[in-house]
Amino acid sequence: MSRMLRAGAIMAAGTMVSRVTGFVRTMVLAYAIGTAALGDSYNAAYAIPYSILDLLLLGVLSSVVVPMIVRAQQHDPDGGRAYEQRLLTLTTAVLVAVAVISVLAAPLLIDLYTDWAPGSPKFDTAVVLAxxxxxxxxxFGVGAVAGAILNTRDRYGAPMWAPVLNNVVVICAFVLYALVTEAGRDIDKVTTSGLALLGLGTTAGIVAQAAVLIVALRRVGFEFTPRFDLRNARLGEMGKAGVWTIGYVVITQLGFMLTTNLSSAAGDEVPGHGISPYTLAFQLFQLPYGVIGVSVITAMLPKMSRAVGEGRLDDVRTEFGASVRLICSLMVPVSLLLMVLGPAITVPIYGHGANSVADAVYIGNVLQVYGLALVPFSVFQLLLRVFYSFGDTRTPVFVGAGTTAVNALLMVVFYAMLPARYAVMGLALAYAVAYALGAVVAWTLASRRLQGLGGWAIGTALTRMYLSALPTAVLALAVVFVATQVFDGLGFLNSLIVLAVGGGxxxxxxxxxxxxxxxxxVNSIVGMVAGRVGR
Incomplete structure (x- = not known):
């Protein structure tokens, strides 16, 4: 038990520090290059390797690769050592080849992910950065596999803390760029050396992250020997196990590609209203779910899986209902506060240096729309775990595909209907509507699987949560009204006051x-806090 608690503490601390340094990273990025043309070029180039990795590796890592490593450790005569070496050899060889091909095909990739015309400043800058x-x-791929091997050996420290080093390295690169270059956010003045500092600094962060994980592997006794006897790599078994997960990743990446194309086109018409505000707002929107939702899901899924295995469907319904109510008890007020306080949140974070207060306010406007999606998105993710607890990976693919298709359709419709200055907000609205509809479909299918999900009890609880959060929303609205009308807008100091009063x-x-x-x-949360304060 003490070992488990220690591992949990290490993971929690690493996650929190990683989140904090990640926010500092985005703040320094906005400060150094802004969210207009140069910022859009950087964010477009930065998104491409992650999309490729999702398609090739990360989508199947946790659902397929880790279980296969564990199986090899349990059943192979050498404890899975040769299998791990084959996997690392294959990953390294494939991703080195992919990296070389991607660098050569950088213009094609930028053309695929954006709406920019070849030869335009944004396009050419994005190609150089890519x-x-x-x-x-x-x-990145080698580090991901190394982290998976470490996790199977119950070594969680390095995988949780390595991203912190990545963030620190990139922060230093952005700060150095701001200090040594005079171009700032001006895409016409930035030099190749300045772009090299931004691009290579970003890559150096990933190199440092991978190096930490490789060193950690050596410390647990893993000796890497290249093995090319790939007939024993169980690729066929891996492909069969991961086919549905890969299908889901492909579908979501097609949706992401449409998003970057539409947002890049909007940024061409209205500078500062393109890919960058969409990316930065989305990162903020994901934070509450990442801190609250993922923790609850991590604890929920094993319990539900055991209950399904033992035929205790009533316990599955009980666990699901408790998880939904727990998450929503916090997500409901946070979602309303995001809808009201979006600009007050983003101005202190992004309204500095090369990024103007007006640019930061627009990021906040996009975040306000994303607030609509927070509760539906969280419930949607919980519902997918119902299917996973039954060992069903196919239904989530179909539900996810339908949600992505609706999102794509709505993005195109809203983009055509709205002026360019509101286009990215329309993309966020499409996301919210699509996940609300996806949650309805997933709920219907999961309810059939479990002969009911306790919808009346959950709906009643959510209604009471929203009624309880209404005074909070009214207070926040009043504070924003006073700040904007009496004190003439949301500057840095005003935003902090609004956050303290309206948010706190x-x-x-x-x-x-x-x-x-x-x-x-909520009573449980209040009781826990009161108990700690009373000690």
């Missing part, structure tokens, strides 16, 4: 009202 950034493909006091007000309304999940 050629500096794409080599990280090989290092607003959440305390929600906890008080929900406690009075006897919402069990």
């Amino acid at each position: 050629r500096f950034i794409l080599p990280q493909l090989a290092f 006091l607003g959440l305390l007000l929600y906890l008080a009202v929900a406690h009075r309304m006897r919402i069990p999940e």
